[in-house]
Amino acid sequence: MQSSHPIGIFDSGYGGLTVFKSIAEQLSNYDYIYMGDNARAPYGNRSFETVHEYTLECVEWFFKQGCPLVILACNTASAKALRTIQQQNLPYMEDPTRRVLGVIRPTAEVIGNYTKTGSVGVLGTRGTVTSGSYPIEINHFYPSVKVRQLACPMWVPLIENNEYQNEGADYFVKKYLDQLLTQDADIDTILLACTHYPLLLDKIRQILPTHITAVAQGDIVASSLADYLQRHPEMEQRLTKNSVRNFYTTDDPAGFDEQATIFFGQGVKSAAVEL
Numbered sequence: 001m002q003s004s005h006p007i008g009i010f011d012s013g014y015g016g017l018t019v020f021k022s023i024a025e026q027l028s029n030y031d032y033i034y035m036g037d038n039a040r041a042p043y044g045n046r047s048f049e050t051v052h053e054y055t056l057e058c059v060e061w062f063f064k065q066g067c068p069l070v071i072l073a074c075n076t077a078s079a080k081a082l083r084t085i086q087q088q089n090l091p092y093m094e095d096p097t098r099r100v101l102g103v104i105r106p107t108a109e110v111i112g113n114y115t116k117t118g119s120v121g122v123l124g125t126r127g128t129v130t131s132g133s134y135p136i137e138i139n140h141f142y143p144s145v146k147v148r149q150l151a152c153p154m155w156v157p158l159i160e161n162n163e164y165q166n167e168g169a170d171y172f173v174k175k176y177l178d179q180l181l182t183q184d185a186d187i188d189t190i191l192l193a194c195t196h197y198p199l200l201l202d203k204i205r206q207i208l209p210t211h212i213t214a215v216a217q218g219d220i221v222a223s224s225l226a227d228y229l230q231r232h233p234e235m236e237q238r239l240t241k242n243s244v245r246n247f248y249t250t251d252d253p254a255g256f257d258e259q260a261t262i263f264f265g266q267g268v269k270s271a272a273v274e275l
Contacts, residue, residue, distance in 0.1 A: 005240045006031035007225075008062035008070035010055070013041035014160065014256075015195030016073030017263035019103060022218030023071070024245065026226055031244040033065055035273065036260075038251035042156060043076040044125030044194075051127065055081035056089055057275050059100055063093070068238045070100045071225065075124055075193050078102030079131035099235065103195070104133050106224030107217050111191055112142030114213055119146045119186040123176060124193035126151040134193060148183040152176045152194070159196045160259065164203075173203045181212075190214045199263070248273040 009020045013036045020034050037043075037058055043051050055077045062070045072078045082102040090096055111120055122134045128151075135147040154172040158164045181187055188211055192198060198216040205214055229236040247270035249256035260268040 008067035011074040012043040019073035022222040026222040035248040044127040051080035072102045076127040079133040108137035115189040117186040121187045121190040150180040
């Protein structure tokens, strides 16, 4: 029997499922493992050292499951851990040909195409914003684009407590959008740099002026992964293609499945994993 070599999709909790949803739609034939480190979530306010430690531990778990490629579908992990894992950890592992990719670079590569004014707003967790990863990466590809950032600490709790569709959420959605736009009146593109935030997209679009575009990451990351696999046939050929999807959580599977369905858009059946 052929061993399984799925693509690993990692997040500190549920948000990465919005990215996984897009990936599974665009690249449906591949096998996937999704794992949420819910027992230690959220990562957003943790130190660089702690996020690196937790993320590396999870990446090593994926490798043990046979994944030659792992996607960090988490902005905080991508901002605080990806570079160190790629540069300092992977080269010294048993199989240095395995790869770990994130969500920040693929987004930065294209976000400049959305703006006409050259001003982009970025909304994310405190960890993502304080890392400065988006201004650095966007500047690399679009040196003339101005980037304004704002942390939205209330958005994830609203979503995870299933309050994001209620009127009470309107106040906090408008509050953060107003604060961001006050920084720069020329902003015409707002990047949702947290994988939870697409669940607020309808409210965000209702509040924003019509000339401002709100951009979620799922389809961008999925298209970038498709391109990556096309450019790296040595990786693409290692991956098994049986359309198998397995879900794991470091916390309670029943609680995970209930929440995960909201993010993934369909029923999820997970298993518990101990790291």
